[in-house]
Amino acid sequence: MSADRLKVDVEGRSLEVSNLDKVLYPKAGFTKGEVIDYYTRIAPVLLPHLQDRALTRIRYPNGVDGGSFFEKNAPAATPAWVRTENLPAPGSSKGRETIDYVVADDLPTLVWLANLAALELHTPQWKVGEHPDMMVVDLDPGAPAALKQCCQVALLMRDRLAEDGIDSYPKTSGKKGMQLCCPIAGTQDADDVSAYAKRIAQELEKDQPKQIVSKMAKNLRPGKVFIDWSQNNAAKTTVAPYSLRAQDVPSVSTPLTWDEVEAGAAGKRPSTKPYTATEVLKRVEKQGDLLAPLLDGGPELPLR
Numbered sequence: 001m002s003a004d005r006l007k008v009d010v011e012g013r014s015l016e017v018s019n020l021d022k023v024l025y026p027k028a029g030f031t032k033g034e035v036i037d038y039y040t041r042i043a044p045v046l047l048p049h050l051q052d053r054a055l056t057r058i059r060y061p062n063g064v065d066g067g068s069f070f071e072k073n074a075p076a077a078t079p080a081w082v083r084t085e086n087l088p089a090p091g092s093s094k095g096r097e098t099i100d101y102v103v104a105d106d107l108p109t110l111v112w113l114a115n116l117a118a119l120e121l122h123t124p125q126w127k128v129g130e131h132p133d134m135m136v137v138d139l140d141p142g143a144p145a146a147l148k149q150c151c152q153v154a155l156l157m158r159d160r161l162a163e164d165g166i167d168s169y170p171k172t173s174g175k176k177g178m179q180l181c182c183p184i185a186g187t188q189d190a191d192d193v194s195a196y197a198k199r200i201a202q203e204l205e206k207d208q209p210k211q212i213v214s215k216m217a218k219n220l221r222p223g224k225v226f227i228d229w230s231q232n233n234a235a236k237t238t239v240a241p242y243s244l245r246a247q248d249v250p251s252v253s254t255p256l257t258w259d260e261v262e263a264g265a266a267g268k269r270p271s272t273k274p275y276t277a278t279e280v281l282k283r284v285e286k287q288g289d290l291l292a293p294l295l296d297g298g299p300e301l302p303l304r
Contacts, residue, residue: 013081013108017115024063024117027248030277035244036114038277043107045289046242050110052127054087054101056237057118064119064246074100075116082109085128103128119244122237125193126186132193133186134294135301136238137168137201138228140177142213142221147273150178151264153212153225156204158258164302169291170261174245174253174274179231179238181291183298190234196301197229241291242284244277252280255290 005018020033039046057071073096074084082102089099104110104121113121125132137157139150157180158168168180184193201214204227213224220226231238239245239253251274256264275283 008111010108010111011106013079015079015108015112015115017111022063024060024119025248025250026063026065028250028276030250032115032117034277035117035119035250036111038244038250038281039110039114040107041281042242042277042284043110045284045292046240047105047107047110048289048295049241049291050104050121050123052103052105052130053123054085054099054128055104055113056122057102057113057116058120058122058246059116059118060246061117063117064248068246071118072099072101074102078102079112082112087128119246121240121243123240124234124237125232126190126234131186131188132190132232132234133184133297135166135182135184135193135197136231137180137182137197138173138177138231138238139179140221140226140228142218142224142226145223145225147172147176147178148264148267149211149225151261153204153208153227154178154180154261155258155265156208156212157200157227158261160200160204165299166301167293167298169255169294170258171241171253171255171291172274173239174243174251175247178256179253181241181294183294183296185298185300187300188303190232192303193301194229194232196303197232201227201229242280245274247274249274250277251275252277254280254283257287257290 007016022032024032060068084100086098086100089096125134141150161168166182168182172178205212205214213220213226243253245251254275
């Protein structure tokens with residue numbers, strides 16, 4: 001075996017990791033070995049949010065500056081112990097009727113994916129074979145609006161959802177925006193969930209037209225926050241909490257407290273800056289999983 005390859009045992013599974021010194025985040029000097037270490041250490045809080053969900057990965061084999069590709073299908077030479085699920089592939093860009101999705105239910109699978117430079121992990125709002133058990137509202141700022149404005153809109157969205165008995169939990173996207181994640185009953189289909197999210201987005205746009213836009217057209221977004229209700233479409237995915245993002249630094253989609261969102265809305269740092277892998281590990285050590293309530297289910301959405 002070459003010097004840059006190493007066999008490791010992860011919870012009884014034998015796998016090979018390679019090129020651990022390869023820098024995947026050049027501006028930060030963050031290596032593949034550090035990516036694997038991060039995903040290994042964050043696994044206790046990350047894996048519950050990946051469990052039973054078809055996983056879309058974005059891989060960066062030559063680092064964040066070296067190009068990337070989306071991967072839904074299980075790659076060639078996928079170990080036999082990796083869980084895969086053959087599922088319909090509506091709207092597949094390659095014309096497939098079904099896809100063999102990877103499901104990352106355990107640490108060995110997570111380490112295997114990290115070794116493939118699958119930096120970004122994206123999941124749907126549903127578990128395999130089930131209706132959505134989560135509604136996601138994506139808040140996307142149009143410059144010069146930024147994360148500060150997203151925090152302001154997040155507070156408006158939180159309060160409006162609370163009127164319907166819906167709890168919401170915020171996280172950064174790890175890039176310029178953020179998401180609100182809402183646990184729901186898992187008894188309604190994706191079309192119903194998406195329709196509810198659209199209705200609430202339109203209500204808020206009507207109330208705050210200078211701050212919020214609910215329409216897809218990009219020419220409407222400058223200076224406003226786009227509430228992307230369409231994330232609840234069954235064919236769409238959202239970056240998983242605790243996933244790395246392909247930025248200059250190894251930023252992470254980071255759960256926030258509502259106190260932090262309120263501080264961010266007032267323009268106070270650090271709530272309006274991206275958190276890095278090192279910072280997120282420290283946050284989890286101190287705070288635990290702020291998104292743990294997502295795992296406990298929620299109410300049905302009020303449809304009308």
